[in-house]
Amino acid sequence: MKVLEDTIAAIATAYGEAAIAVIRVSGKNAPGIAAQVLKGRKAPEYWESHRLYRAEVWDRNAGEKIDDVMAVMMREPGSYTGEDVVEIHCHGGLLVSQEVLRAVLRAGARMAEPGEFTKRAFLNGKQDLSQAEAVIDLIRARGDAARRLALRRMEGQLNQRVQALQDDLTGIIAAMEAWIDFPEEVEVDEDWKEGLQEIKKAGETLLDGARGGRAAREGIRVVIVGSPNVGKSSLWNALIGEERAIVTDIPGTTRDLIEEEVTVRGVPLRLVDTAGIRETVDLVERIGVDKAREMLRRGDLTIVVFDAAAGINREDLIVIDLVRGMELLVVINKTDLEQQVIDERQVLDYFSGEKIIWASVKEGRGIDEIKEAVLHKVLGGTGDENQWLISNARQEDALERAVAGLGEAQAALGEGLPLECALVDLRETLEALGEITGETVSEQVIERIFRDFCIGK
Ligand SMILES: Nc1nc2c(ncn2[C@@H]2O[C@H](COP(=O)(O)OP(=O)(O)OP(=O)(O)O)[C@@H](O)[C@H]2O)c(=O)[nH]1
Ligand SMILES: [Mg+2]
Structure with a gap:
């Protein structure tokens, strides 16, 4: 464990005027600093841990009182960082909180770097890396699903799942090593293969869930396209x-992109309406069409809309050509109109294998189905939130390598290669799993992760 010598401090609350602001101090000298800046009926050195006390903050140099506050001492190891922590709840004025911080710094603390409190929690073994990463996800969560997931990971659910895989794998590796050392005394165990298969399956399940986790965190951008007047803006x-x-009812109504976010089952969907796609001499409309084409490339999913009463015409063919190969949802709108000229077989021909929804935006039919289909399309078979524990590219990459290593070990065993070959792969897998929890991760990676945090967290 790393010994962290200096004591750090920062304003932990947001910048601006507020009812209260919290100044956080962590490190060996936190109680000493509290004794210097805080005057209470009971001196801070005698405060009970985790109990709130009234006190005055004093600037000793100037001999001046700064504020009346509430303050708490949380003694190591039972604090967030695992060190002695003091939190001073002062009045939330900009100047007040900064004066209190200044007094704390003058008493010997150093200004904390972004994320340094959480980094200390990690280095002191209070949290693993996946939990520390979850803290920032929780702070940044924009939708309910992202918030729930971050909380689950903060509680250590990803950590536990990965540890279970590590334990199982370590068992198999130990048995293989024993066999190599004492081939006469240990039997070659067919269960190894089965054990590896189970670990791999569990890893793959987690990997599948990465998609859902990403969608919950970053949202899904859904671009609505189609030829003019099919009902894109209505949808x-x-x-x-x-x-x-x-x-x-004038074709070419929408000229610009409009984007808005809604949340469906906790997942943020960023919906983009676009100009109807057609050849046009109108300059403004043409810019709109270009923007629509550009936006198509930036979306995660495209909803392509047709007019059931107009059928598939020349302009629709341009659209069909444009969206080929994209992640698609097909909506046939205006099914309420009497005259239905669209040919269902033709649609199926163009979009074989795609989800087709028959809707009437005017009568509100098909809207919920479209929302559900968007989620299903993007999340694939991983609609189960409990599996969405992988939350960023770093974790995903490590897990991918772990699963690949297991596959290679299986292949080596299958081909009857010497056990050492499989062992090399399995040790790499173990190492990759350790990157998720932070056991085997480099200093640089750790630096990068915490740099993204806010000051005071
Ligand atoms: N009958 C019927 N009319 C609809 C339906 N949906 C939209 N409309 C009508 O179709 C016309 C065009 O709708 P918009 O939503 O402006 O179509 P758009 O695709 O955005 O058109 P542009 O912006 O011009 O590309 C309007 O008169 C709508 O009221 C529907 O489900 N049934
Ligand atoms: Mg429109």
């Missing part, structure tokens, strides 16, 4: 639940 309005985009 967009229905999905966001507000009549915001202009809807008229």
